[in-house]
Amino acid sequence: MIKILDKRTADKIAAGEVIDRPVSIIKELVENSIDAGATSITVEISNGGKSYIRVTDNGCGIPADEVELAFKRHATSKISDVSDLDSIYTLGFRGEALASICAVARVEVMTKTEDAKTGRRVIVEGSNILENAGFGCPVGTTITVRDLFYNIPARLKFLASDAAEARRITDIISKIALSYPDIRFKMINGNKHVFTTTGKGIILNNIVNIYGADLSKDLIAIDKKTDRFSIKGFVSNPAYSLTSRIRQIFCVNGRVISSSIIERGLEKAYKERLFQGRFPVAFLFISLPPEEVDVNVHPTKKEIRFDDNAEVEDFVESAVREALARTEAIPSAKIREENFPVSKKQEPQVAKPIEKPRVSEPNFEYKPERKSIPQGEQVDIKNLLSSIRKEEEKKVEPVKPEAEIKQEIKIARPFEPAALNIIGSVFNTYILAYDENCFYMVDQHAAHERVFYEKFKAQYEAIDKVAQQLLIPLNFNVPSDVVTMEDSWLPKVIQMGYSIEYFGNNTYMVREVPSFMTPYEAESFLRTLFTEFKGGKLPDNQKLLDRIIMNSCKAAIKGGDNISLNEMNALMMQLSACENPFSCPHGRPVFVKMTQYEIEKMFKRVQ
Ligand code: ADP
Ligand code: MG
Numbered sequence: 001m002i003k004i005l006d007k008r009t010a011d012k013i014a015a016g017e018v019i020d021r022p023v024s025i026i027k028e029l030v031e032n033s034i035d036a037g038a039t040s041i042t043v044e045i046s047n048g049g050k051s052y053i054r055v056t057d058n059g060c061g062i063p064a065d066e067v068e069l070a071f072k073r074h075a076t077s078k079i080s081d082v083s084d085l086d087s088i089y090t091l092g093f094r095g096e097a098l099a100s101i102c103a104v105a106r107v108e109v110m111t112k113t114e115d116a117k118t119g120r121r122v123i124v125e126g127s128n129i130l131e132n133a134g135f136g137c138p139v140g141t142t143i144t145v146r147d148l149f150y151n152i153p154a155r156l157k158f159l160a161s162d163a164a165e166a167r168r169i170t171d172i173i174s175k176i177a178l179s180y181p182d183i184r185f186k187m188i189n190g191n192k193h194v195f196t197t198t199g200k201g202i203i204l205n206n207i208v209n210i211y212g213a214d215l216s217k218d219l220i221a222i223d224k225k226t227d228r229f230s231i232k233g234f235v236s237n238p239a240y241s242l243t244s245r246i247r248q249i250f251c252v253n254g255r256v257i258s259s260s261i262i263e264r265g266l267e268k269a270y271k272e273r274l275f276q277g278r279f280p281v282a283f284l285f286i287s288l289p290p291e292e293v294d295v296n297v298h299p300t301k302k303e304i305r306f307d308d309n310a311e312v313e314d315f316v317e318s319a320v321r322e323a324l325a326r327t328e329a330i331p332s333a334k335i336r337e338e339n340f341p342v343s344k345k346q347e348p349q350v351a352k353p354i355e356k357p358r359v360s361e362p363n364f365e366y367k368p369e370r371k372s373i374p375q376g377e378q379v380d381i382k383n384l385l386s387s388i389r390k391e392e393e394k395k396v397e398p399v400k401p402e403a404e405i406k407q408e409i410k411i412a413r414p415f416e417p418a419a420l421n422i423i424g425s426v427f428n429t430y431i432l433a434y435d436e437n438c439f440y441m442v443d444q445h446a447a448h449e450r451v452f453y454e455k456f457k458a459q460y461e462a463i464d465k466v467a468q469q470l471l472i473p474l475n476f477n478v479p480s481d482v483v484t485m486e487d488s489w490l491p492k493v494i495q496m497g498y499s500i501e502y503f504g505n506n507t508y509m510v511r512e513v514p515s516f517m518t519p520y521e522a523e524s525f526l527r528t529l530f531t532e533f534k535g536g537k538l539p540d541n542q543k544l545l546d547r548i549i550m551n552s553c554k555a556a557i558k559g560g561d562n563i564s565l566n567e568m569n570a571l572m573m574q575l576s577a578c579e580n581p582f583s584c585p586h587g588r589p590v591f592v593k594m595t596q597y598e599i600e601k602m603f604k605r606v607q
Contacts, residue, residue: 019559020099021159022049022148022426023168028097029143030176033057036141039199043173046167048149049158049600053494056138061113068132070109070464071098071124102126104155105148111141114558126151131246170194174210178283179251181206207234207283214464215247215281222284224319229288229312231319236281238587240544247281252291257304262286265316269324272580273452284316297374326582357397417442418576430560431571438593444563444571451574453585459515467497467512472512474523475503478530482506488527498522 019025026043033041062070069354096436101107112119121135149155177185177197184199194569197206207216218237220300223231250262262284271282294305306312329580336407368492420433420440431442459466482489483506493500497514513522562570582590600606 002301008125019104020155021168022165023054023172025049025053025101025105025145025148026055027168027172027176028101029053029055029145030173031060032097032143034176034180040186042188043169044495045166045169046186046190048159048162050159050162050165051146053145053148054142056140057143061139061141062109062111062120063113064116064134064442067111067120067122068111069157071102071107071122071129096259099147104152106146106150108144108146109141110137110143112137112139114139122311144452154172157376175249175251175256177210178205178206178249179254179256179285185513185584186453196527203285204234205284210245219281219283221325222319222323224322225314227285227411228292230285231284231316232283233284235269235284235320235323238270238280238583239277241274241280241587243277243279245279248279249283251285252293252304253287259304259306260314261306261309262316265313266320268313268317268319272323272587273399273583278587282372284321286311286312286316361446414474415579416576417572417581418516420572422565422572424565425563425568431568433572438595440594441592442572443588443590443592444561444568446588446590447571447575447581449579449586450581450590451571454578466515467499468515468519469512470519471567474526475511476508476526476530478506478508480500480506482530493529495525498526500526 022045024555026045026049030041030043033055034503036057037058038057040058042054042056044052044056046052098107102125107124109122109124110119119137121131121133121137123127123131130547146182149159160168170187170189173185173187177183177187177195181197181201181203182199184197186196187194195210197209204216206218215420216234218240220237222231222233222235245263248263248266250257250259252262254258266282266284268281274280288306292307334386384488401592415438420435423432423434425431425444429444431447432446433442483502486502490500497512498510499512500508500510503509511521519527584590597606
């Protein structure tokens with residue numbers, strides 16, 4: 001039932017829904033449709049939504065005698081008093097979206113509830129009801145918004161071009177569609193069909209439908225649960241990254257939000273795997289107790305606030321990190337038909353089906369990967385089936401305690417570099433190797449970078465630091481607050497491996513610097529620390545780690561260096577000792593592999 005909120009409740013709610021552009025109207029309308037339990041929502045726009053917006057749903061509809069009330073400010077069926085505010089599961093609850101939209105555009109509502117004999121049509125302009133009459137229509141609600149800002153023409157010029165406004169709308173509808181995989185969304189722009197999702201609950205299908213098969217090819221499934229938090233979704237293989245966060249979509253408790261906390265957790269999980277300035281693709285669906293999030297902190301409801309930011313950040317980081325480690329992504333040498341052409345006469349051209357992404361989606365349909373069947377061997381169907389069943393059983397294993405999972409990650413390496421048989425190298429750059437199932441190419445430079453990087457990092461993290469003595473000690477004259485707050489930074493700097501002491505007169509003398517830095521880097525690190533001194537905070541770890549990465553690159557052998565078979569074997573041993581042998585610190589792959597099956601396919605021995 002729609003009620004008018006009492007003043008206290010209305011005031012407590014962040015006021016001022018801003019209807020500044022077509023997309024804000026669409027968001028409100030679609031959220032209302034979702035709240036109404038719709039399983040199918042169609043969004044149509046013309047001229048970027050400036051002249052025409054229509055949202056059609058098959059939700060519960062509005063009772064005939066309440067339609068007018070729905071347009072009143074602070075009219076809502078979703079809460080009735082202040083105590084409800086803390087545990088709100090529905091999307092909109094300020095009861096002012098429809099009222100605000102009517103104030104700036106011509107609005108028409110057609111609606112019918114299931115038990116009403118006939119529907120209702122109400123036309124509103126400003127606060128005037130122009131029509132309220134019976135009307136034949138299906139169950140659900142259709143709201144049409146025409147001529148946005150017809151009564152405030154000055155606001156029109158703040159709108160972007162039709163195309164730009166349409167892009168914003170498509171973007172938000174894409175995100176909402178993704179976060180509601182059980183709802184069928186259809187988006188139409190002008191008379192162009194933009195996309196339709198199936199509403200069948202399969203997130204990966206929606207990603208393919210909305211963003212295309214290309215993006216979805218190299219995704220890795222995320223699935224982690226604790227007693228309070230859960231996260232599901234997909235992230236990109238580190239080999240695939242973008243120059244912006246445009247394809248990072250976060251959904252918390254069913255709501256698409258932006259969150260620098262989640263961004264940071266994600267970024268940390270990819271640290272060492274991606275170049276600076278590259279961003280992973282991520283579709284993350286997070287659930288946590290509603291009382292631990294504040295969704296309405298911003299009037300446009302975008303940025304979310306968590307009770308415990310650090311906890312959320314860590315949870316995201318660990319979930320993504322575990323998934324990356326588990327799958328530790330070895331890119332497979334792609335077989336491209338065009339590289340192995342067959343004459344058109346032999347093979348009739350058929351429309352290519354959308355390539356099925358090579359990931360198994362947790363809790364959704366499961367199709368085991370096609371097994372490679374050695375030539376000439378009899379296929380033992382029983383065996384094959386039972387091995388498939390075993391794989392399925394594995395998928396429903398209960399969540400393991402943390403320590404056990406870590407152990408599993410180690411075991412779950414796809415192969416041990418040290419166990420590979422080395423054939424030699426080509427172009428003085430790529431080592432060729434094989435094991436019983438696969439053929440591998442190894443980028444010797446990337447491999448070395450990884451080895452050096454982990455060595456330097458271990459030195460950095462070690463309790464007893466290896467230090468290098470400086471020929472000439474360094475002197476630093478520092479601001480006096482650096483000295484008065486010495487306790488906040490000096491122990492940390494000593495812990496890093498510096499030998500540093502106070503020399504009087506606001507001066508420190510440094511005799512030794514950590515061995516994982518060059519003396520020059522060690523000096524500029526301290527200089528930055530002292531000039532940007534903010535109450536004892538050391539520059540963040542990322543900067544340090546970046547330096548370590550730089551060092552490891554400089555020390556590593558280059559592609560093009562000729563190395564012997566013995567050195568190649570030694571390199572593989574060192575890689576095996578690494579925590580993550582499969583990508584260089586920048587995120588480039590160390591290994592590229594081809595399975596026997598893929599090779600046989602190239603030679604057309606199998607289909
Ligand atoms: P709020 O969503 O914050 O309650 P709105 O102004 O967006 O406020 O909507 C007012 C009321 O109108 C809602 O509480 C709901 O009862 C009704 N309503 C709006 N849109 C729909 C819809 N598509 N289907 C059913 N009811 C709707
Ligand atoms: Mg609403």
